[in-house]
Every structure is written in structure tokens, then in C-alpha cells.
Amino acid sequence: MQTKRIVEQYHEDGFVIVRQLFSADEIATLDQHLRDFISDVVPTLDSGDVYFEDTPNRPVKSIFRLEEHDPYFQQLADDRRIRDLVTALLGDADFTRLSTGFFGKAAGDGSVVPCHQDNAFQFWVPPEALGVTIAVDASTVDNGALICQQGSHRLGMLPHQPSGVMGFSMQLVEPPDLAAHPEVALCMNPGDVAVHHITTVHRSDANRTDRARRQLAIGYRSSRAQGDEAARTAHRALLAELHARNPPP
Ligand SMILES: O=C(O)CCC(=O)C(=O)O
Incomplete structure (x- = not known):
């Protein structure tokens, strides 16, 4: 897909998939780094x-x-192909790389991710930030592909409440109307890259298969986005309270 079309689709839907940004050899290297890391x-x-x-x-x-x-994970997040993509999507070459996360949904054991907007954890104002997801394994409807609600990034920040889910502390009080904002499963092959806006509503189902669904998720924000420190402090206090009430096993 041409960059112009990728940018249009991202702004229209709040997400876009770029197919085969990374080769099979590059994904094999990523896979090995993940195994060593674990x-x-x-x-x-x-x-x-x-x-x-x-x-x-x-x-x-x-x-x-x-x-x-x-x-290795810093170098990957700074890869020229990702930088070019992020520059085009944020309309800003002076963006800042945020952190890199790993979301593994182990075969048979991968659990549900509740419906949320990433800015409910990150607090960027204006919300000019995005998440880049690199598929390490194939993701399908059955093994817990990321599911985004089309156009939901235009709704702004919606009310969240504690989810009770370890690692995803907040969930939407009420997901947006599914007729107005249909769900799309971002089914990917290894080496595909998906990008979603920081206010795009998304979730994922449990992995009901015998195939792992591993993904790397890297955040980026534009130079215009500033962290809302008061909101972050309040969120940290809420998390501390939730952990004290219900300590991780
Ligand atoms: O692992 C998942 O399916 C959810 C990941 C996620 O919420 C994200 O990348 O923003």
C-alpha cells in the first residue's frame, strides 16, 4: 500500500495494517530475542x-x-521503516519513541484483554500518539487478534473504570455503539505491522487455539503531545490502591 493510502486509512479508521514490513529472517531474530529475554x-x-x-x-x-x-529492542523501535511510517502518521518527524511491550497470548492459555483506549493509561494531551504492533506469530480471530472499533478514535477519551484484569487495569465503562463503530479483527501474519491511534477503542479475545499469538507493541508520541502529570499521579495512586486490595498472585 502507498504511504498516502496508509495515512488516509489510519485517519479514517483509527488503525491500519502494513503487510510484510519485516522479513521472515527479521522475525526469526525477533523471536530469538524474545525467547532469550523470557x-x-x-x-x-x-x-x-x-x-x-x-x-x-x-x-x-x-x-x-x-x-x-x-x-536490540531499542534498535528495532528505531528501525527506519517504522520511523518513516510513524513520521507520516503523526505528521511529525520530531516524534518521541516511548516504550516497547510484549503481549503474548500463549497457546490455549492467553486471556482476554478488556476493551480500552491506550490513553486511559498514558495521558497524552493532545492525544497525538499511537501504538505500533509487530506480529511475531500469525494472529487470527480464534487466537486473540487485536480487535479495533472503526472510527472510535474520533470519539475522544471515553470513561474508564477498573477492570480487575492484571496488566490491563482499566476498561471502558461502555464500549461505543457497534453499529456506528464496527469491530475489525486485525488478523496478521508474522512481519505484518498494525498501527492504532491512542484513542482507538480496542480489545482482544482469549486464545482458544494451540497456536501462540505473540506481538510486540511500541509507542510513539508527537512532539506536540505532553504528559498530563496530574492524571498520571492520580492513576498511579488508583493502581496502588487496587494492588493493595487485590495483590498479584
Ligand atoms: O494483547 C492484546 O491483544 C492487546 C494489546 C494492546 O492493548 C495494545 O497493543 O495496545
Whole structure:
């Protein structure tokens, strides 16, 4: 797809998929770094940086700030192809790279991600920020592909409430009308990249298959977006209260 069409579609829908941005060899390298990270770094991480599924095998559910531990993830987030894409989508070459997260939905064990807008956790004003998702495995309707509501980024920030879900503390009080904002499953193949706006409503289902659905998610914000520190402080206080009431297992 041409850059012009990618940008138009992103602004129209609040999300877009760019097919095969990374080669099979590049995804194999990413896969190896993830495996090494999980075996070598995860055991050393603080509880807020890694979450496990609450099932007997306790597979890794999500990891945050990978770039702080392995420079490979910094280099990947600064890859020229991603930088060009983000520059075009944010309309700003002076954007800032945020952190890199891993969302694994282990085969059979991957749990639901509640419906939310990323800015309910990040608090950028104006909300000129986006999430880039790199597919490590194929994502399908059955293994928990990311599901976005078309055009929901234009609704602004909607009310959220605590979700009770470890690692995704907040969920929408009420998802937008499905007729006006239909859900689209972002089914991807390894090497595909999806981008969603920071106010696009999205969620994902449990992984009901024997195939893992692993994704890397990297945030970027425009130079115009500033963090709302008061909102962040209030959110941290809420999280601390929720953790105290219901400590992670
Ligand atoms: O793992 C998922 O399906 C959700 C990921 C997510 O919410 C995100 O990338 O913003």
C-alpha cells in the first residue's frame, strides 16, 4: 500500500495494517530475542514489568519496557521503516519513541484483554500518539487478534473504570455503539505491522487455539503531545490502591 493510502486509512479508521514490513529472517531474530529475554531477563524483573497468566503453566502474559534491558529492542523501535511510517502518521518527524511491550497470548492459555483506549493509561494531551504492533506469530480471530472499533478514535477519551484484569487495569465503562463503530479483527501474519491511534477503542479475545499469538507493541508520541502529570499521579495512586486490595498472585 502507498504511504498516502496508509495515512488516509489510519485517519479514517483509527488503525491500519502494513503487510510484510519485516522479513521472515527479521522475525526469526525477533523471536530469538524474545525467547532469550523470557529465559534470562524475565526472572530478574520487578512485578510491574511482567505479568503471567493465572493458569497452572503461568506463561508470560505481558512484559513492559523491554528496551531498558536489551538494546536490540531499542534498535528495532528505531528501525527506519517504522520511523518513516510513524513520521507520516503523526505528521511529525520530531516524534518521541516511548516504550516497547510484549503481549503474548500463549497457546490455549492467553486471556482476554478488556476493551480500552491506550490513553486511559498514558495521558497524552493532545492525544497525538499511537501504538505500533509487530506480529511475531500469525494472529487470527480464534487466537486473540487485536480487535479495533472503526472510527472510535474520533470519539475522544471515553470513561474508564477498573477492570480487575492484571496488566490491563482499566476498561471502558461502555464500549461505543457497534453499529456506528464496527469491530475489525486485525488478523496478521508474522512481519505484518498494525498501527492504532491512542484513542482507538480496542480489545482482544482469549486464545482458544494451540497456536501462540505473540506481538510486540511500541509507542510513539508527537512532539506536540505532553504528559498530563496530574492524571498520571492520580492513576498511579488508583493502581496502588487496587494492588493493595487485590495483590498479584
Ligand atoms: O494483547 C492484546 O491483544 C492487546 C494489546 C494492546 O492493548 C495494545 O497493543 O495496545
